[in-house]
Amino acid sequence: MTARVADEKKLRSDARRNRERLVASARELFAEAGVDVPVEEITQRAGLGMGTLYRHFATKEELVDAVLEDAFAELVGAAELAAVEEDAWAGFTAFLERALALHAANRGLKDVLATRGQGLTRAEAMRARIRPLLRRLIERAQEQGALRSDFTAEDLPLLFWTSGRVIETTAAIAPDYWRRYLGLVLDGLRAEAATPLPRPALTEAQLARLARRGA
Amino acid sequence: MTARVADEKKLRSDARRNRERLVASARELFAEAGVDVPVEEITQRAGLGMGTLYRHFATKEELVDAVLEDAFAELVGAAELAAVEEDAWAGFTAFLERALALHAANRGLKDVLATRGQGLTRAEAMRARIRPLLRRLIERAQEQGALRSDFTAEDLPLLFWTSGRVIETTAAIAPDYWRRYLGLVLDGLRAEAATPLPRPALTEAQLARLARRGA
DNA sequence: GAGTAAGCGGAGCGAGCGCTCCGTTTATCT
DNA sequence: AGATAAACGGAGCGCTCGCTCCGCTTACTC
Numbered sequence: 001m002t003a004r005v006a007d008e009k010k011l012r013s014d015a016r017r018n019r020e021r022l023v024a025s026a027r028e029l030f031a032e033a034g035v036d037v038p039v040e041e042i043t044q045r046a047g048l049g050m051g052t053l054y055r056h057f058a059t060k061e062e063l064v065d066a067v068l069e070d071a072f073a074e075l076v077g078a079a080e081l082a083a084v085e086e087d088a089w090a091g092f093t094a095f096l097e098r099a100l101a102l103h104a105a106n107r108g109l110k111d112v113l114a115t116r117g118q119g120l121t122r123a124e125a126m127r128a129r130i131r132p133l134l135r136r137l138i139e140r141a142q143e144q145g146a147l148r149s150d151f152t153a154e155d156l157p158l159l160f161w162t163s164g165r166v167i168e169t170t171a172a173i174a175p176d177y178w179r180r181y182l183g184l185v186l187d188g189l190r191a192e193a194a195t196p197l198p199r200p201a202l203t204e205a206q207l208a209r210l211a212r213r214g215a
Numbered sequence: 216m217t218a219r220v221a222d223e224k225k226l227r228s229d230a231r232r233n234r235e236r237l238v239a240s241a242r243e244l245f246a247e248a249g250v251d252v253p254v255e256e257i258t259q260r261a262g263l264g265m266g267t268l269y270r271h272f273a274t275k276e277e278l279v280d281a282v283l284e285d286a287f288a289e290l291v292g293a294a295e296l297a298a299v300e301e302d303a304w305a306g307f308t309a310f311l312e313r314a315l316a317l318h319a320a321n322r323g324l325k326d327v328l329a330t331r332g333q334g335l336t337r338a339e340a341m342r343a344r345i346r347p348l349l350r351r352l353i354e355r356a357q358e359q360g361a362l363r364s365d366f367t368a369e370d371l372p373l374l375f376w377t378s379g380r381v382i383e384t385t386a387a388i389a390p391d392y393w394r395r396y397l398g399l400v401l402d403g404l405r406a407e408a409a410t411p412l413p414r415p416a417l418t419e420a421q422l423a424r425l426a427r428r429g430a
Numbered sequence: 431g432a433g434t435a436a437g438c439g440g441a442g443c444g445a446g447c448g449c450t451c452c453g454t455t456t457a458t459c460t
Numbered sequence: 461a462g463a464t465a466a467a468c469g470g471a472g473c474g475c476t477c478g479c480t481c482c483g484c485t486t487a488c489t490c
Contacts, residue, residue, distance in 0.1 A: 039449080049468060187404075230487095251477095440481105444478095445478095451473095455469095
């Protein structure tokens with residue numbers, strides 16, 4: 001928030017207006033078609049030139065980061081809400097539901113949630129905020145006997161990777177099909193459903209290496 | 216098999232040799248790096264020019280189709296084996312295990328298994344062979360009370376889409392992590408684990424539309 | 431062994447991408 | 461109103477693809 005105000009200070013009036021136009025049209029296009037839309041389409045919808053875009057954002061990634069700022073805030077909010085929920089399993093499922101709904105509504109989130117997107121400072125900050133909340137939530141759900149005990153925080157990306165694929169694939173044809181997938185997976189995560197798994201979760205170091213490799 | 220012999224008939228000896236070299240090097244590269252390797256790398260490894268490649272295959276997709284012929288055959292074999300297994304659940308899980316292991320070992324399968332790849336005649340033939348076998352297998356596993364009854368054959372692509380993502384993402388860092396994912400999902404597919412799902416499966420028509428959209 | 435159709439090689443085309451460069455326009459301040 | 465620094469626009473660069481074109485080479489036939 002403070003950073004946000006700082007970002008907006010010393011700009012000439014037209015520059016600030018155009019920056020906002022760019023973010024707005026990028027948001028629309030990302031939501032419609034994902035982050036892979038060409039930058040030229042973004043500038044065209046904004047009625048501006050590409051020079052203008054690159055005056056404001058050093059790289060397309062930075063634009064993505066700026067556009068997703070609100071979505072990140074919502075995600076953090078969902079995690080905080082889940083963290084204080086008495087019934088940890090309910091909190092866990094509600095968080096997943098909310099996160100994936102955001103994901104589905106804003107296809108731009110896709111690459112970023114999925115551990116990818118490295119240089120994105122806002123994305124990194126969001127993950128840093130969310131991670132401990134979810135880790136604690138998982139522990140509590142396990143203590144309460146709802147979540148299978150061999151599930152770890154390092155298995156969480158699995159849910160985002162796979163749900164992301166379902167959302168991408170079926171968005172155009174059955175935009176809420178991901179809920180069915182989530183239902184199936186959650187049934188496998190309940191403590192009662194657990195049977196021994198063939199191999200351990202990834203280590204934190206392995207996950208970090210994956211993130212570093214990026215897109 | 217008969218078709219295979221037919222393919223190889225009226226070629227000059229050097230042409231046949233070069234065709235095989237191309238398929239061989241494509242197979243290696245697809246397995247190593249997925250189907251997205253540039254065609255030029257394929258021809259280089261084969262020690263041939265690109266003109267040669269496009270004399271034999273009208274399009275890169277056709278080459279993919281030819282390369283994956285053996286993998287398709289193995290898949291069909293796995294499905295046939297599963298179909299005659301007395302314990303339908305065991306057959307079901309063994310098929311998934313085998314299919315995903317093929318998938319992991321041969322990254323080229325990735326785009327094809329996932330309903331994509333349309334013009335690929337061999338791929339289409341394989342799907343046509345496998346589909347009824349799996350449909351029957353699912354029915355039997357449900358009759359035997361092992362597989363949840365709200366799972367349908369149209370939910371099957373879900374497993375390939377999502378497992379494919381896991382395999383792609385973790386292949387370089389933990390090449391058998393997909394087994395853990397499969398374990399989790401299978402626990403959600405058992406009849407005992409089932410809780411009501413929020414929405415129905417895709418219809419056959421919807422799946423067909425997805426396939427038609429392709430990559 | 432000569433003639434010929436079949437096969438070959440690889441420069442290069444066209445399309446799409448992110449991004450740069452710099453001549454032109456414009457907001458702002460006196 | 462004039463001066464000036466800030467902001468703008470968009471042609472074009474550099475890169476990567478899949479794929480084509482056509483002059484050259486080679487295997488097969490008689």
